[in-house]
Amino acid sequence: MTKIFxxxxxxxxxxxETTTExxxxxxxxxxxxxxxxxxYxxxxxxxxxxxxxxxAPSEKTINSILEYSKDFNLHPVKD
Known part of the structure; x- marks a missing residue:
């Protein structure tokens, strides 16, 4: 019997992510x-x-994420 993939x-x-078999x-x-x-x-x-x-994300994107984090105290950010 042939397996249908x-x-x-x-x-x-x-x-x-498949096994050897x-x-x-x-x-x-x-x-x-x-x-x-x-x-395939x-x-x-x-x-x-x-x-x-x-x-890699732009510098603007990184800064936006860091500012968001600071505004909501989600994660300590060092200046």
Whole structure:
């Protein structure tokens, strides 16, 4: 019996959150199911794009967060 893999299974696989056994089964399915392979490749591309778009917050954003924190005594902030 062939296991049907969901979109969530592929996302877990892309982010290395699957077990060794799941990896083996997914890789086997990718080798024979072109539609699944295309989904996997698209997820890989999206992950790469997301990883590349990670940025640091602007100085203005950091200062806004710190001011908010000071105004509400949420967290001690040193001046």
């Amino acid at each position: 969901t979109h969530d299974d592929l996302i877990r696989y892309v982010y290395d 799941e990896n083996r089964l997914i890789e086997k399915a990718l080798a024979i199911d072109l539609a699944l392979l295309e989904q 490749q698209e997820l890989q591309k999206l992950k790469t794009q997301l990883d590349g778009s990670m940025m």
